[in-house]
Amino acid sequence: MSKKIFRLALSVTLLTISLPADAQQQAKIPKIGELLFRPGPTLGAGREVFRRSLRELGYVEGKSIAYETRSAEGKLDRFPVLTDELLRLKVDLLAASSTAEALAFKTATRAIPIVFVVSSDPVSDGLVDSLARPGGNITGVTTIASVLAGKRLELLRETVPNLHRVAVLWNPRDPGSTQQWKESQLAGQELRLQLHSMEVSGADRYESAFKEAMKAGSGALAQMAGSVASANRKQIADLAAKHRLPAIFEREDFVVSGGLISYGPDRAESYRRAAVMVDKILKGTKPADIPVEQPTKFELVINLKAAKQIGLTIPQSVLFRADRVIK
16 A cells, blocks of 8 residues: 555656646747837848748747737837836847837846847947947847948939939937938038938828928938838838939838839848847857947949939949849
8 A cells, every 4th residue: 555655646746847847848938029110010021031040040930939029000119118018028038120129128128138130330329338249138230321321422422413412311219310310411521412301200201301301402312221211111212203302222122112222231131140149149148248240241222213213314333333223
């Protein structure tokens, strides 16, 4: 009888031990928290590349990785509240695709690792201590849009004959966009271009902003990177065409949406590099030990169909440098 009792007790003990082990095994699936600026559940091209890159690194959604995604429905001021929601869900890592998102994450936690892809200078924005030694719980990739703001103005001047005044489309509520506006002002002085400030923080302001730019005598448009502009790229491209305003953008998808020219880094590569960083962190590397990366490849994309629509002939000297031409 005592042997039976002993065996029964041993079985119960082993069962009690094994149940938490199984539960722990399931709980070990890392969860990545992320925010979307745009309304709805649709991921942008960058995040699609990010998830695909993690799959290529061996992560299977639902088995070895999970995502908690929340949409700000086009409202930047919702980022802090949504970030708190992600923290309550006990995510293991936060992935940011904008400066505003990354700042919301950093303000909310000093413990959960953060990986970003931002267009601004992460040092100036206070995200990291330095590119080589980010410090704290954060690292990522910068697409150096602010550094390239001057290059885009230079390309506009090469492309548009007798250009003297450029409308600069930026969002004063977006730290990254604000940084690019400041850099554009310095570049404008060097290039002897007058700049007209187009401050837009919501989609309902684009129509009136374009009318004001035309009244100010703007001969071209330079768009600064930012979540609001990215979510409304088709509207911006259409308004530029409507007003026959040659426009340069920081991302190729603006040109695919009907814009004239884009110049910037290979964004897909930036998101692939971010995925590699996430993999390293999930395997034990501290974010502070992973240097912030900068792009090494840049692409010039030109839409000849858009040029014809506004009656502009692209100079051969510019066309020859294009990495891709849309006809």
